[in-house]
Amino acid sequence: MEMGSKSSLPDEDLLCCVCFDVFTDPVLLSCTHSVCRTCLQGFWESKGSRECPVCRRRSSKEDPTLNRALKNLCDAFQERKNRGGSAGGSEVVCSLHREKLGFFCLDDQKPVCAVCQTSVQHTNHKFLSAEEAVAELKNKLQTALETLQKNQNVFQEAKRAYQQTAAHIKTQVQLTETQIKEEFEKLQQFLRAEEEVRIAALKKEEMLKSQMMKRKINEMEGRISSLSQTIKNIEKLMKAEDFQILQDFSSTEKLIKNSPVTPVKTPGALIDVAKHLSNLTYTVWLKMQKNVQYTPVTLDPNTAALHLRLSEDLTAAEYRHQNPAVPDNPERFDKYLCVLGSEGFSSGTHCWDVQVEDGHDWELGLISEQVSRKGQDFMSSVWTLGFNINSSKYWRRCPGEPVHCFSFGEKLQKIRVQLDWNRGKLTFINLLNNTHLYTITHTFTERVLPYFCTGSDHPLKILPVSVSVKIRTHT
Numbered sequence: 001m002e003m004g005s006k007s008s009l010p011d012e013d014l015l016c017c018v019c020f021d022v023f024t025d026p027v028l029l030s031c032t033h034s035v036c037r038t039c040l041q042g043f044w045e046s047k048g049s050r051e052c053p054v055c056r057r058r059s060s061k062e063d064p065t066l067n068r069a070l071k072n073l074c075d076a077f078q079e080r081k082n083r084g085g086s087a088g089g090s091e092v093v094c095s096l097h098r099e100k101l102g103f104f105c106l107d108d109q110k111p112v113c114a115v116c117q118t119s120v121q122h123t124n125h126k127f128l129s130a131e132e133a134v135a136e137l138k139n140k141l142q143t144a145l146e147t148l149q150k151n152q153n154v155f156q157e158a159k160r161a162y163q164q165t166a167a168h169i170k171t172q173v174q175l176t177e178t179q180i181k182e183e184f185e186k187l188q189q190f191l192r193a194e195e196e197v198r199i200a201a202l203k204k205e206e207m208l209k210s211q212m213m214k215r216k217i218n219e220m221e222g223r224i225s226s227l228s229q230t231i232k233n234i235e236k237l238m239k240a241e242d243f244q245i246l247q248d249f250s251s252t253e254k255l256i257k258n259s260p261v262t263p264v265k266t267p268g269a270l271i272d273v274a275k276h277l278s279n280l281t282y283t284v285w286l287k288m289q290k291n292v293q294y295t296p297v298t299l300d301p302n303t304a305a306l307h308l309r310l311s312e313d314l315t316a317a318e319y320r321h322q323n324p325a326v327p328d329n330p331e332r333f334d335k336y337l338c339v340l341g342s343e344g345f346s347s348g349t350h351c352w353d354v355q356v357e358d359g360h361d362w363e364l365g366l367i368s369e370q371v372s373r374k375g376q377d378f379m380s381s382v383w384t385l386g387f388n389i390n391s392s393k394y395w396r397r398c399p400g401e402p403v404h405c406f407s408f409g410e411k412l413q414k415i416r417v418q419l420d421w422n423r424g425k426l427t428f429i430n431l432l433n434n435t436h437l438y439t440i441t442h443t444f445t446e447r448v449l450p451y452f453c454t455g456s457d458h459p460l461k462i463l464p465v466s467v468s469v470k471i472r473t474h475t
Contacts, residue, residue, distance in 0.1 A: 014074055017054050018043055020096050023074045027064035031057040034067045092243045104133030104246060111246045134242045137249050144256045145234050151259065152227040158263040159220035165269055165327040166213035172271040173206045179312055183280055194284060202276050209271060216266060223260040230255050267330040270302045274342030277314055293464035297341040297352040297450045302331045303373065304339040308454070314342070316461040317454055333373045341450030344369050350419045352450065353431055353463040357413050360389035361455035364417055365397070365440075366426060366448040382451055383440050385428045387412070398440050408437065414463065417450070 016023050018039035025037040033054045035043070043053050050059040092101045092111070099113035107125040117127055128136065177199060184195035237245055237252055278298040298314040309320040317339050328334060341352075356362050365384030372378060384397045394412075395405045414431035421444050428437040454460040 014070075014077055015095075022078060022095075023067075023070060026067045026070045026074065028067040028070075029057075029059050029064055030061060031055050031059070034070050037064075037066075040064070101243070101246075102130050103127045104130055109250055111243070130242060130246070134245055137245055138238060141234055141238055141245075141249075141252070144253075145231060145238075148227055148231050148234070148256065148259055151262065152224060152231065154262050155220050155224050155227065155260065158265075159217060159224065161265070161327065162213055162216045162220060164325070165329065166210060166217065168325070168327050169206065169209055169213065169269075169271055172273060173202060176202060176271065176273050176276055179277060180280070183284075191284065191288070194287070198276060198280075202271075205271055205276075209269060212266070212269065216269075220263065223263075227259060230259055265330055270327070270329055270331075273302065274298055274300050274314065278342055293466075295352075295462050295464050296350070297343070297462050299339050299452070299462070300331070300342040301339075302329060303333060305333040305335075305337045308337055308339055310339065311459070311461075315464075316459040317452055318459040319455055319457050331373065335375055336379075336453060337455050338373070338451065338453040340367065340452070344447040344449045345419060345421055346444075346447040347421050349421070351416060353414060353416050353465070354452070355414050355459075355461040355463055356387070358458040359387075359454055359456040359460055360458075362387055362460055363397075363451070363453040364415060364428070364460075365451050366419065367451040369447040369449050383426050383442060383448075384451060384453075385415070385438060386453070396438055396440060398442065406438075412437075419448075421448070 014022050016026070016036045016039055017033075018035055023034065023036055026034045027037045027040060028034050029040075029052050031052045031054075033052050035053055040053070044050050050062065051057065052059060093099060094101055094113035094116060097113050097115040099115055101111040101113050103112050103114065103117050104110070105112050105117075105122055105125050105127055108122070111130060111133075112122065112127070116122060180195065180198055180202065184191065184198075233255065234252060237248055240248075279294060282294040295313075295315050299310050299317060301310050301314065304310055304317065306323055306326065307319055307321065308317050309322075310317050319337060326332070333339070354364055356364075363382075363384045363386035365382055367378060367383075368381040371381040379397070380399055382397055383399070385394065386397065387394050391405075392407070393405045394408060395403050397403050408430075412430060415437070416429040416431045418427040418429060419425070420427075424441055424443045426440040426442070428439075429435065430437055452460055
Protein backbone atom coordinates (compact mmCIF):
# COMPACT_ATOMS: atom_id res chain seq x y z
CA MET A 1 0.00 0.00 0.00
CA GLU A 2 1.20 3.54 -0.59
CA MET A 3 0.54 7.05 0.63
CA GLY A 4 0.31 10.01 -1.71
CA SER A 5 -1.01 10.78 -5.18
CA LYS A 6 -1.00 8.21 -7.96
CA SER A 7 1.90 10.00 -9.67
CA SER A 8 4.06 8.99 -6.72
CA LEU A 9 3.37 5.25 -7.15
CA PRO A 10 6.39 3.10 -8.10
CA ASP A 11 7.10 1.98 -11.61
CA GLU A 12 6.60 -1.74 -12.30
CA ASP A 13 10.40 -2.07 -12.36
CA LEU A 14 10.47 -1.25 -8.64
CA LEU A 15 8.07 -4.07 -7.71
CA CYS A 16 9.20 -7.59 -6.77
CA CYS A 17 7.58 -10.29 -8.92
CA VAL A 18 7.03 -12.50 -5.84
CA CYS A 19 5.68 -10.18 -3.12
CA PHE A 20 4.43 -7.46 -5.56
CA ASP A 21 5.79 -4.78 -3.26
CA VAL A 22 8.69 -2.39 -3.55
CA PHE A 23 11.98 -4.31 -3.53
CA THR A 24 13.63 -4.97 -0.18
CA ASP A 25 17.30 -5.95 -0.42
CA PRO A 26 17.03 -6.90 -4.16
CA VAL A 27 19.52 -9.42 -5.59
CA LEU A 28 20.53 -9.80 -9.26
CA LEU A 29 20.21 -13.22 -10.89
CA SER A 30 22.39 -14.42 -13.77
CA CYS A 31 19.36 -13.99 -16.09
CA THR A 32 19.39 -10.23 -15.14
CA HIS A 33 16.06 -10.44 -13.26
CA SER A 34 15.92 -9.03 -9.74
CA VAL A 35 14.03 -10.38 -6.70
CA CYS A 36 13.89 -9.55 -2.97
CA ARG A 37 16.48 -11.70 -1.23
CA THR A 38 14.00 -13.15 1.29
CA CYS A 39 11.39 -13.70 -1.44
CA LEU A 40 13.93 -15.56 -3.57
CA GLN A 41 15.02 -17.81 -0.71
CA GLY A 42 11.40 -18.66 0.05
CA PHE A 43 10.68 -19.34 -3.63
CA TRP A 44 13.70 -21.62 -3.96
CA GLU A 45 12.77 -23.56 -0.81
CA SER A 46 9.21 -24.10 -2.06
CA LYS A 47 10.40 -25.19 -5.53
CA GLY A 48 13.33 -27.28 -4.35
CA SER A 49 15.55 -25.80 -7.07
CA ARG A 50 17.37 -22.51 -7.76
CA GLU A 51 15.37 -21.07 -10.67
CA CYS A 52 14.29 -17.54 -11.56
CA PRO A 53 10.67 -16.78 -10.53
CA VAL A 54 10.23 -14.84 -13.83
CA CYS A 55 11.89 -16.83 -16.60
CA ARG A 56 12.46 -20.13 -14.75
CA ARG A 57 16.12 -20.11 -15.81
CA ARG A 58 18.34 -21.94 -13.34
CA SER A 59 20.60 -19.69 -11.29
CA SER A 60 24.28 -20.54 -11.13
CA LYS A 61 24.83 -18.69 -7.86
CA GLU A 62 23.63 -20.00 -4.50
CA ASP A 63 23.97 -16.50 -2.98
CA PRO A 64 23.23 -13.87 -5.69
CA THR A 65 24.84 -10.45 -5.37
CA LEU A 66 22.99 -7.35 -4.21
CA ASN A 67 21.57 -5.17 -7.00
CA ARG A 68 22.84 -1.97 -5.40
CA ALA A 69 21.58 0.37 -8.11
CA LEU A 70 18.06 -0.99 -7.82
CA LYS A 71 18.26 -0.90 -4.02
CA ASN A 72 19.24 2.78 -4.13
CA LEU A 73 16.29 3.55 -6.43
CA CYS A 74 13.88 1.72 -4.12
CA ASP A 75 15.29 3.42 -1.02
CA ALA A 76 14.95 6.81 -2.70
CA PHE A 77 11.36 6.01 -3.66
CA GLN A 78 10.51 4.87 -0.13
CA GLU A 79 12.01 8.08 1.26
CA ARG A 80 9.91 10.20 -1.10
CA LYS A 81 6.85 8.14 -0.23
CA ASN A 82 7.44 8.61 3.49
CA ARG A 83 7.82 12.36 3.07
CA GLY A 84 4.69 12.47 0.98
CA GLY A 85 2.80 10.20 3.43
CA SER A 86 3.34 12.64 6.29
CA ALA A 87 1.50 15.41 4.44
CA GLY A 88 -2.16 16.01 5.26
CA GLY A 89 -4.99 14.99 2.97
CA SER A 90 -3.12 12.01 1.48
CA GLU A 91 -5.05 9.09 0.08
CA VAL A 92 -4.48 5.47 1.11
CA VAL A 93 -4.19 3.24 -1.98
CA CYS A 94 -3.39 -0.41 -2.75
CA SER A 95 0.19 -1.03 -3.85
CA LEU A 96 -0.98 -3.76 -6.27
CA HIS A 97 -3.96 -2.12 -7.95
CA ARG A 98 -3.56 1.57 -7.04
CA GLU A 99 -7.13 1.67 -5.81
CA LYS A 100 -8.43 3.17 -2.57
CA LEU A 101 -8.26 0.79 0.41
CA GLY A 102 -11.94 0.96 1.25
CA PHE A 103 -12.41 -2.48 2.84
CA PHE A 104 -10.96 -4.57 5.67
CA CYS A 105 -10.46 -8.34 5.29
CA LEU A 106 -11.53 -10.06 8.52
CA ASP A 107 -9.71 -13.27 7.62
CA ASP A 108 -6.34 -11.68 6.83
CA GLN A 109 -6.82 -8.75 9.22
CA LYS A 110 -5.62 -6.14 6.74
CA PRO A 111 -7.09 -3.33 4.54
CA VAL A 112 -7.78 -4.13 0.88
CA CYS A 113 -9.15 -2.38 -2.21
CA ALA A 114 -12.22 -3.30 -4.25
CA VAL A 115 -10.10 -5.27 -6.75
CA CYS A 116 -8.42 -7.27 -3.96
CA GLN A 117 -11.83 -8.02 -2.51
CA THR A 118 -12.88 -9.93 -5.62
CA SER A 119 -9.51 -11.59 -6.22
CA VAL A 120 -8.84 -15.34 -5.86
CA GLN A 121 -6.54 -14.59 -2.94
CA HIS A 122 -9.56 -13.46 -0.89
CA THR A 123 -12.06 -16.11 -2.00
CA ASN A 124 -14.74 -16.78 0.65
CA HIS A 125 -13.22 -14.14 2.92
CA LYS A 126 -15.39 -11.83 4.98
CA PHE A 127 -15.08 -8.07 4.66
CA LEU A 128 -16.18 -4.86 6.35
CA SER A 129 -16.04 -1.38 5.03
CA ALA A 130 -13.05 0.55 6.32
CA GLU A 131 -15.36 2.75 8.38
CA GLU A 132 -17.12 -0.24 9.96
CA ALA A 133 -13.79 -1.96 10.64
CA VAL A 134 -12.37 1.12 12.32
CA ALA A 135 -15.45 1.41 14.53
CA GLU A 136 -15.29 -2.29 15.48
CA LEU A 137 -11.55 -2.21 16.15
CA LYS A 138 -11.94 0.90 18.27
CA ASN A 139 -14.55 -0.92 20.33
CA LYS A 140 -12.11 -3.81 20.83
CA LEU A 141 -9.36 -1.40 21.79
CA GLN A 142 -11.68 0.36 24.23
CA THR A 143 -12.58 -2.95 25.89
CA ALA A 144 -8.94 -3.95 26.06
CA LEU A 145 -8.03 -0.54 27.43
CA GLU A 146 -10.58 -0.83 30.23
CA THR A 147 -9.30 -4.33 31.10
CA LEU A 148 -5.70 -3.14 31.17
CA GLN A 149 -6.63 -0.18 33.34
CA LYS A 150 -8.33 -2.55 35.79
CA ASN A 151 -5.26 -4.78 35.73
CA GLN A 152 -3.11 -1.75 36.41
CA ASN A 153 -5.21 -0.99 39.49
CA VAL A 154 -4.79 -4.59 40.64
CA PHE A 155 -1.03 -4.32 40.31
CA GLN A 156 -1.07 -1.01 42.14
CA GLU A 157 -2.94 -2.68 44.99
CA ALA A 158 -0.50 -5.59 44.92
CA LYS A 159 2.40 -3.16 45.12
CA ARG A 160 0.84 -1.48 48.16
CA ALA A 161 0.38 -4.91 49.78
CA TYR A 162 4.03 -5.80 49.17
CA GLN A 163 5.09 -2.42 50.58
CA GLN A 164 3.00 -3.12 53.68
CA THR A 165 4.60 -6.55 53.96
CA ALA A 166 8.07 -5.05 53.59
CA ALA A 167 7.31 -2.55 56.37
CA HIS A 168 5.89 -5.32 58.56
CA ILE A 169 9.03 -7.38 58.03
CA LYS A 170 11.07 -4.52 59.46
CA THR A 171 8.68 -4.24 62.43
CA GLN A 172 8.91 -7.97 63.00
CA VAL A 173 12.70 -7.79 62.88
CA GLN A 174 12.78 -4.93 65.39
CA LEU A 175 10.44 -6.67 67.84
CA THR A 176 12.08 -10.06 67.43
CA GLU A 177 15.54 -8.60 67.84
CA THR A 178 14.43 -6.89 71.05
CA GLN A 179 13.03 -10.13 72.45
CA ILE A 180 16.15 -12.05 71.55
CA LYS A 181 18.33 -9.45 73.25
CA GLU A 182 16.17 -9.48 76.40
CA GLU A 183 16.49 -13.26 76.64
CA PHE A 184 20.21 -13.15 76.19
CA GLU A 185 20.55 -10.42 78.84
CA LYS A 186 19.49 -13.06 81.35
CA LEU A 187 22.44 -15.24 80.42
CA GLN A 188 26.03 -14.98 81.52
CA GLN A 189 28.67 -13.03 79.62
CA PHE A 190 30.16 -16.12 77.99
CA LEU A 191 26.86 -16.67 76.12
CA ARG A 192 27.14 -13.41 74.15
CA ALA A 193 28.58 -15.32 71.21
CA GLU A 194 25.34 -17.32 70.97
CA GLU A 195 23.36 -14.10 70.88
CA GLU A 196 25.44 -12.78 68.00
CA VAL A 197 24.90 -15.98 66.04
CA ARG A 198 21.13 -15.72 66.39
CA ILE A 199 21.02 -12.02 65.55
CA ALA A 200 23.11 -12.75 62.46
CA ALA A 201 20.64 -15.45 61.40
CA LEU A 202 17.75 -13.04 61.86
CA LYS A 203 19.55 -10.32 59.91
CA LYS A 204 20.31 -12.77 57.14
CA GLU A 205 16.62 -13.70 56.88
CA GLU A 206 15.71 -10.03 56.96
CA MET A 207 18.13 -9.37 54.12
CA LEU A 208 16.85 -12.29 52.05
CA LYS A 209 13.18 -11.52 52.59
CA SER A 210 13.61 -7.76 52.25
CA GLN A 211 15.44 -8.42 49.00
CA MET A 212 12.57 -10.66 47.93
CA MET A 213 10.10 -7.87 48.75
CA LYS A 214 12.26 -5.39 46.89
CA ARG A 215 12.28 -7.69 43.87
CA LYS A 216 8.51 -8.08 44.12
CA ILE A 217 8.01 -4.33 44.41
CA ASN A 218 10.33 -3.76 41.46
CA GLU A 219 8.45 -6.48 39.57
CA MET A 220 5.15 -4.74 40.28
CA GLU A 221 6.64 -1.41 39.18
CA GLY A 222 7.89 -3.06 35.99
CA ARG A 223 4.50 -4.57 35.24
CA ILE A 224 2.76 -1.30 36.07
CA SER A 225 5.18 0.50 33.78
CA SER A 226 4.54 -2.08 31.05
CA LEU A 227 0.80 -1.67 31.41
CA SER A 228 1.16 2.12 31.43
CA GLN A 229 3.14 1.98 28.20
CA THR A 230 0.62 -0.37 26.58
CA ILE A 231 -2.24 1.87 27.70
CA LYS A 232 -0.42 4.91 26.38
CA ASN A 233 0.16 3.17 23.02
CA ILE A 234 -3.50 2.19 22.79
CA GLU A 235 -4.67 5.69 23.65
CA LYS A 236 -2.28 7.10 21.08
CA LEU A 237 -3.46 4.59 18.47
CA MET A 238 -7.10 5.42 19.11
CA LYS A 239 -6.36 9.04 18.27
CA ALA A 240 -4.49 8.12 15.08
CA GLU A 241 -5.84 8.12 11.54
CA ASP A 242 -8.00 5.23 10.45
CA PHE A 243 -5.28 3.78 8.29
CA GLN A 244 -2.84 3.81 11.18
CA ILE A 245 -5.35 1.92 13.36
CA LEU A 246 -5.89 -0.66 10.63
CA GLN A 247 -2.19 -1.05 10.08
CA ASP A 248 -1.10 -1.27 13.76
CA PHE A 249 -4.03 -3.08 15.35
CA SER A 250 -2.56 -6.60 15.04
CA SER A 251 0.71 -5.68 16.74
CA THR A 252 -1.15 -3.73 19.43
CA GLU A 253 -3.47 -6.70 20.01
CA LYS A 254 -0.44 -8.92 20.61
CA LEU A 255 0.79 -6.46 23.25
CA ILE A 256 -2.63 -6.62 24.89
CA LYS A 257 -2.63 -10.43 24.95
CA ASN A 258 0.91 -10.45 26.38
CA SER A 259 0.08 -7.98 29.15
CA PRO A 260 0.86 -9.17 32.74
CA VAL A 261 -1.68 -11.39 34.47
CA THR A 262 -3.18 -10.72 37.90
CA PRO A 263 -0.48 -10.98 40.60
CA VAL A 264 -0.56 -13.71 43.16
CA LYS A 265 0.31 -13.16 46.79
CA THR A 266 3.60 -14.73 47.84
CA PRO A 267 3.41 -17.24 50.72
CA GLY A 268 6.28 -17.48 53.16
CA ALA A 269 7.20 -13.80 52.70
CA LEU A 270 7.12 -12.86 56.38
CA ILE A 271 9.93 -13.33 58.86
CA ASP A 272 9.80 -16.82 60.38
CA VAL A 273 9.61 -15.47 63.92
CA ALA A 274 8.99 -18.93 65.38
CA LYS A 275 12.30 -20.18 64.00
CA HIS A 276 14.15 -17.51 65.96
CA LEU A 277 12.07 -17.55 69.15
CA SER A 278 10.71 -21.08 69.40
CA ASN A 279 12.08 -22.71 72.58
CA LEU A 280 14.89 -20.19 72.62
CA THR A 281 15.91 -20.70 76.25
CA TYR A 282 15.66 -24.48 75.87
CA THR A 283 18.03 -24.48 72.93
CA VAL A 284 20.53 -22.40 74.83
CA TRP A 285 20.06 -24.60 77.89
CA LEU A 286 21.22 -27.64 75.92
CA LYS A 287 24.55 -25.91 75.60
CA MET A 288 24.61 -24.80 79.24
CA GLN A 289 23.38 -28.15 80.59
CA LYS A 290 21.01 -26.48 83.02
CA ASN A 291 17.32 -27.04 83.61
CA VAL A 292 15.00 -24.69 81.77
CA GLN A 293 11.34 -24.61 80.93
CA TYR A 294 10.34 -26.14 77.62
CA THR A 295 7.10 -25.62 75.71
CA PRO A 296 6.36 -28.43 73.22
CA VAL A 297 4.31 -26.12 71.00
CA THR A 298 4.86 -22.45 70.18
CA LEU A 299 2.43 -20.26 68.29
CA ASP A 300 3.13 -18.92 64.81
CA PRO A 301 2.30 -15.17 64.73
CA ASN A 302 2.18 -15.22 60.92
CA THR A 303 -1.01 -17.33 61.19
CA ALA A 304 -2.74 -15.36 63.98
CA ALA A 305 -6.03 -13.61 63.20
CA LEU A 306 -5.95 -9.80 63.41
CA HIS A 307 -7.74 -9.55 66.78
CA LEU A 308 -5.57 -12.13 68.52
CA ARG A 309 -2.70 -10.90 70.66
CA LEU A 310 0.13 -13.33 71.33
CA SER A 311 2.49 -13.26 74.29
CA GLU A 312 6.13 -12.36 73.69
CA ASP A 313 7.23 -15.96 74.17
CA LEU A 314 4.56 -17.15 71.69
CA THR A 315 2.86 -19.48 74.19
CA ALA A 316 -0.41 -17.59 74.89
CA ALA A 317 -3.19 -16.03 72.82
CA GLU A 318 -6.07 -13.77 73.82
CA TYR A 319 -8.73 -11.68 72.12
CA ARG A 320 -8.15 -7.94 71.87
CA HIS A 321 -10.31 -5.28 70.24
CA GLN A 322 -7.42 -3.48 68.56
CA ASN A 323 -6.76 -4.12 64.90
CA PRO A 324 -2.96 -4.19 64.35
CA ALA A 325 -1.51 -3.27 60.99
CA VAL A 326 -0.35 -6.67 59.75
CA PRO A 327 -0.35 -7.99 56.17
CA ASP A 328 -3.12 -10.28 54.97
CA ASN A 329 -0.59 -12.99 54.10
CA PRO A 330 -1.81 -16.43 52.87
CA GLU A 331 -0.89 -18.14 56.15
CA ARG A 332 -3.11 -15.87 58.30
CA PHE A 333 -6.73 -16.58 59.36
CA ASP A 334 -9.05 -13.78 58.29
CA LYS A 335 -12.50 -14.66 59.62
CA TYR A 336 -12.11 -16.76 62.78
CA LEU A 337 -9.96 -15.99 65.85
CA CYS A 338 -7.47 -18.78 65.24
CA VAL A 339 -3.73 -19.32 65.43
CA LEU A 340 -1.58 -22.37 64.68
CA GLY A 341 1.45 -24.02 66.17
CA SER A 342 4.71 -23.27 64.40
CA GLU A 343 5.61 -26.92 63.74
CA GLY A 344 3.53 -29.68 62.17
CA PHE A 345 3.42 -33.45 62.65
CA SER A 346 3.37 -36.24 60.07
CA SER A 347 4.34 -39.18 62.31
CA GLY A 348 4.97 -40.19 65.90
CA THR A 349 3.37 -39.22 69.22
CA HIS A 350 3.11 -35.65 70.48
CA CYS A 351 1.61 -34.00 73.53
CA TRP A 352 0.96 -30.45 74.76
CA ASP A 353 -0.95 -29.01 77.72
CA VAL A 354 -3.22 -25.99 77.45
CA GLN A 355 -4.62 -23.81 80.22
CA VAL A 356 -8.16 -22.65 79.35
CA GLU A 357 -9.35 -21.61 82.87
CA ASP A 358 -11.80 -18.69 82.60
CA GLY A 359 -11.96 -18.71 78.82
CA HIS A 360 -15.58 -18.58 77.70
CA ASP A 361 -15.09 -19.51 74.05
CA TRP A 362 -12.24 -21.75 72.90
CA GLU A 363 -11.32 -24.69 70.68
CA LEU A 364 -8.22 -26.92 70.67
CA GLY A 365 -6.94 -29.66 68.41
CA LEU A 366 -5.43 -30.18 64.96
CA ILE A 367 -5.84 -28.83 61.45
CA SER A 368 -4.62 -30.03 58.06
CA GLU A 369 -1.53 -28.02 57.05
CA GLN A 370 -2.56 -27.64 53.41
CA VAL A 371 -6.08 -26.27 53.95
CA SER A 372 -6.72 -22.59 53.22
CA ARG A 373 -7.07 -20.38 56.30
CA LYS A 374 -9.35 -17.88 54.55
CA GLY A 375 -13.12 -17.89 55.14
CA GLN A 376 -14.62 -20.84 57.00
CA ASP A 377 -14.04 -23.82 54.71
CA PHE A 378 -11.10 -24.94 56.89
CA MET A 379 -13.64 -26.00 59.54
CA SER A 380 -14.14 -29.22 57.56
CA SER A 381 -10.46 -30.08 58.06
CA VAL A 382 -10.08 -29.80 61.87
CA TRP A 383 -10.13 -32.32 64.73
CA THR A 384 -11.02 -30.38 67.87
CA LEU A 385 -12.56 -30.15 71.32
CA GLY A 386 -14.33 -26.86 72.04
CA PHE A 387 -16.41 -24.95 74.58
CA ASN A 388 -18.86 -22.04 74.51
CA ILE A 389 -20.14 -20.46 77.70
CA ASN A 390 -23.43 -19.33 76.16
CA SER A 391 -24.55 -22.91 75.65
CA SER A 392 -22.45 -24.30 78.54
CA LYS A 393 -21.73 -27.17 76.20
CA TYR A 394 -18.57 -28.83 74.98
CA TRP A 395 -18.30 -30.21 71.47
CA ARG A 396 -16.00 -32.19 69.28
CA ARG A 397 -15.44 -31.60 65.59
CA CYS A 398 -14.14 -34.16 63.09
CA PRO A 399 -13.99 -34.17 59.24
CA GLY A 400 -16.91 -35.95 57.61
CA GLU A 401 -18.96 -36.11 60.82
CA PRO A 402 -21.58 -33.83 62.38
CA VAL A 403 -20.55 -31.71 65.38
CA HIS A 404 -21.22 -33.70 68.56
CA CYS A 405 -22.11 -31.82 71.80
CA PHE A 406 -21.82 -33.13 75.35
CA SER A 407 -21.29 -32.02 78.97
CA PHE A 408 -18.72 -32.69 81.70
CA GLY A 409 -19.32 -32.68 85.42
CA GLU A 410 -16.99 -29.76 86.04
CA LYS A 411 -15.62 -26.87 84.05
CA LEU A 412 -12.31 -27.72 82.49
CA GLN A 413 -9.24 -25.71 83.53
CA LYS A 414 -6.27 -27.48 81.94
CA ILE A 415 -6.38 -29.88 79.04
CA ARG A 416 -3.78 -32.23 77.63
CA VAL A 417 -3.88 -32.74 73.86
CA GLN A 418 -2.24 -36.04 72.93
CA LEU A 419 -1.65 -37.11 69.33
CA ASP A 420 -0.68 -40.56 68.13
CA TRP A 421 -0.38 -39.85 64.40
CA ASN A 422 0.56 -43.37 63.34
CA ARG A 423 -2.32 -45.04 65.20
CA GLY A 424 -4.78 -42.29 64.19
CA LYS A 425 -5.77 -41.13 67.67
CA LEU A 426 -6.26 -37.64 69.09
CA THR A 427 -7.00 -37.76 72.82
CA PHE A 428 -8.09 -34.98 75.21
CA ILE A 429 -7.40 -35.42 78.94
CA ASN A 430 -8.47 -33.38 81.98
CA LEU A 431 -5.06 -32.49 83.37
CA LEU A 432 -6.30 -31.64 86.89
CA ASN A 433 -7.51 -35.16 87.67
CA ASN A 434 -5.89 -37.02 84.76
CA THR A 435 -9.25 -38.32 83.48
CA HIS A 436 -10.02 -39.15 79.87
CA LEU A 437 -12.33 -36.66 78.14
CA TYR A 438 -12.62 -37.75 74.53
CA THR A 439 -10.71 -39.58 71.80
CA ILE A 440 -11.10 -38.86 68.10
CA THR A 441 -10.04 -41.67 65.78
CA HIS A 442 -8.99 -40.85 62.24
CA THR A 443 -6.53 -42.25 59.72
CA PHE A 444 -4.12 -39.36 59.21
CA THR A 445 -2.54 -39.19 55.77
CA GLU A 446 -1.15 -35.67 55.76
CA ARG A 447 0.83 -33.26 57.91
CA VAL A 448 -1.21 -31.62 60.69
CA LEU A 449 -0.64 -28.53 62.85
CA PRO A 450 -1.71 -27.72 66.43
CA TYR A 451 -4.86 -25.59 66.24
CA PHE A 452 -6.05 -22.96 68.75
CA CYS A 453 -9.13 -20.73 68.61
CA THR A 454 -10.31 -18.29 71.28
CA GLY A 455 -12.81 -15.46 71.51
CA SER A 456 -11.98 -14.74 75.15
CA ASP A 457 -9.88 -11.97 76.69
CA HIS A 458 -8.55 -14.56 79.15
CA PRO A 459 -5.36 -16.02 77.70
CA LEU A 460 -5.34 -19.47 76.17
CA LYS A 461 -1.90 -20.60 77.32
CA ILE A 462 0.34 -23.50 76.34
CA LEU A 463 1.96 -24.80 79.53
CA PRO A 464 5.67 -25.57 79.88
CA VAL A 465 6.82 -29.06 80.77
CA SER A 466 9.74 -30.06 82.95
CA VAL A 467 12.75 -31.33 81.09
CA SER A 468 15.73 -33.25 82.39
CA VAL A 469 18.81 -34.77 80.86
CA LYS A 470 20.18 -38.08 82.04
CA ILE A 471 23.54 -39.46 81.00
CA ARG A 472 23.55 -43.19 80.73
CA THR A 473 26.72 -45.22 80.43
CA HIS A 474 26.77 -48.50 78.56
CA THR A 475 28.02 -51.47 80.54
